[in-house]
Amino acid sequence: MNARGSNTNDASLQKAVEAYNEGDFATALSGLSVEDAPDQKKSQVALARAISLHETGENEQAIALLNELAMNDEIMESTANWYIAMIQLESEKIDEAKESFTRIQSESSYYAKANEILKKLQ
Numbered sequence: 001m002n003a004r005g006s007n008t009n010d011a012s013l014q015k016a017v018e019a020y021n022e023g024d025f026a027t028a029l030s031g032l033s034v035e036d037a038p039d040q041k042k043s044q045v046a047l048a049r050a051i052s053l054h055e056t057g058e059n060e061q062a063i064a065l066l067n068e069l070a071m072n073d074e075i076m077e078s079t080a081n082w083y084i085a086m087i088q089l090e091s092e093k094i095d096e097a098k099e100s101f102t103r104i105q106s107e108s109s110y111y112a113k114a115n116e117i118l119k120k121l122q
Contacts, residue, residue: 009036020048025055043073059087078108
């Protein structure tokens with residue numbers, strides 16, 4: 001990739017991030033390309049893309065991307081499982097949500113809240 005292509009991708013990603021931060025998830029999706037993201041930002045872009053997909057009603061695509069993120073990025077695994085569980089819970093897929101909540105690691109900042117929700121779902 002040449003420098004100009006890199007600058008174009010950076011500008012596109014920046015516009016997508018701005019749209020995402022403003023809650024314009026449909027616009028954000030057009031620039032949130034995991035494949036085009038710099039290696040050090042791929043996981044963050046994947047998470048933002050998944051959230052944007054969810055916010056635009058594409059829950060199955062969002063869950064698929066989050067599952068991929070959970071399997072391929074140990075650092076993002078619990079975060080991805082949290083969002084998977086929350087989408088499933090919102091979609092009233094309670095048993096699936098329970099299973100996803102149990103995959104959240106004890107070191108995660110989501111762990112206590114996941115256990116609290118699990119207790120309420122029992």
